[in-house]
Amino acid sequence: MSKSSMNTILLIEDDPGDALLIKEMLEYQECKAHLVTVERLSEGIKYLQQNVCDIVLLDMNLPDSSGLPTMTRLLDAAPSIPIIVLTGLSDESFGTEAVKSGAQDYLVKGDIDGRILKRAMFYAVERKKLEIALKQTRDLFERQARIDYLTGIYNRLMFTELLEAELQRARRYGSDLSLIMFDLDHFKKVNDDYGHNMGDHVLKEVALLVSESIRAHDILTRWGGEEFMVLIPKCDHSNAVILAEKLRCLLEFHDFGSGLQVTASFGVTQFRADDHADSFTVRSDQALYKAKQNGRNRIEAL
Ligand SMILES: [Mg+2]
Known part of the structure; x- marks a missing residue:
């Protein structure tokens, strides 16, 4: 991935202080991507339905959703978007659960700096691409396993x-x-x-x-x-x-x-x-x- 291909980052975060911190980190890293911030999960989902976006940074505890369902609901709504979960120090265990459920990574707020964030985003995008490619290959194999190779009809x-x-x-x-x-x-x-x-x-x-x-x-x-x-x-x-x-x-x-x-x-x-x-x-x-x-x-x- 070339650096220029990261165009839009969606931050779903209800804490204005945390949101500002992320914004400043990215600016300090001279990240050229456009940062869009919303405070509710429903707004985030709506945004993804209407806009092209490269990655989501997701706070797990929002006014309209909390805990692991925040991540799984977002993933259901936008299955091809890479998600990095942001957790607090006290709920770090949510982070590993989120990764097991399909998030690309998690970062602990208060424990991130701009370089870590930037690198995490880069790998998250790359891993998601691989994940999608693998899924397509698997779907193709599954289809082929059910099709007669010679005639193209069902087997x-x-x-x-x-x-x-x-x-x-x-x-x-x-x-x-x-x-x-x-x-x-x-x-x-x-x-x-x-x-x-x-x-x-x-x-x-x-x-x-x-x-x-x-x-x-x-x-x-x-x-x-x-x-x-x-x-x-x-x-x-x-x-x-x-x-x-x-x-x-x-x-x-x-x-x-x-x-x-x-x-x-x-x-x-x-x-x-x-x-x-x-x-x-x-x-x-x-x-x-x-x-x-x-x-x-x-x-x-x-
Ligand atoms: Mg929150």
């Missing part, structure tokens, strides 16, 4: 989580919920005859075609290999069969390139009151198995 882990939520909803509200499981026919032959690149292309194309043909809240998943699931909230058995038939035709008549044609077999089932995740998915699998047994490129429902 089995994500499906399991979403299925549980949909099952609860269906039980609670008695709403319809259906499931289509489908498997590409003789897919091994695609890989053998056309190569694995073509096989991958087909899987991606299938994911794209199907995702464009379902509603936004339907849940398409790559279950494994060449097997896919479509979880369809608020859809009964007969409408699920209609959708499966639409998907079956879509694949059958699609040109995957090089004259390659691919069909799929479909198993359809509807949620029953005594279903749990396993019984529901196993039944769709059984229906799919039946479709395979009965000649492929067809739909069976259970």
Whole structure:
């Protein structure tokens, strides 16, 4: 961080003497940043909602908030702002608690000088940047752990989580919920005859075609290999069969390139009151198995 990037410091401090001391320290350090002082937490939060600010110096005991909640409330309202907590000598233990709860640092009033304050602010800003970058990386990993790397649709882990939520909803509200499981026919032959690149292309194309043909809240998943699931909230058995038939035709008549044609077999089932995740998915699998047994490129429902 270059020194010039610290533009605005927000000081939330109700003691005019303490506020003046901080102001003078910063001036003495030739800190060019603009210091804004407010006396209440609510004013501080309002300021952060309306203005760009680099760092907050926060007194923990204010007219409208005291103790650790002062820090956590501010952090909730402005999660990306670095916070340095200012404590009195008698309540220094609040400082460590505040750091554990997300403040970047704490300083004990009466024990600070300008150089310490300036350095603390510098490190607080840098640490907060790292913290945000780490969080973004973690969020990305978490997302990737739930997305199928090849097709970009949900994977089995994500499906399991979403299925549980949909099952609860269906039980609670008695709403319809259906499931289509489908498997590409003789897919091994695609890989053998056309190569694995073509096989991958087909899987991606299938994911794209199907995702464009379902509603936004339907849940398409790559279950494994060449097997896919479509979880369809608020859809009964007969409408699920209609959708499966639409998907079956879509694949059958699609040109995957090089004259390659691919069909799929479909198993359809509807949620029953005594279903749990396993019984529901196993039944769709059984229906799919039946479709395979009965000649492929067809739909069976259970
Ligand atoms: Mg105070």
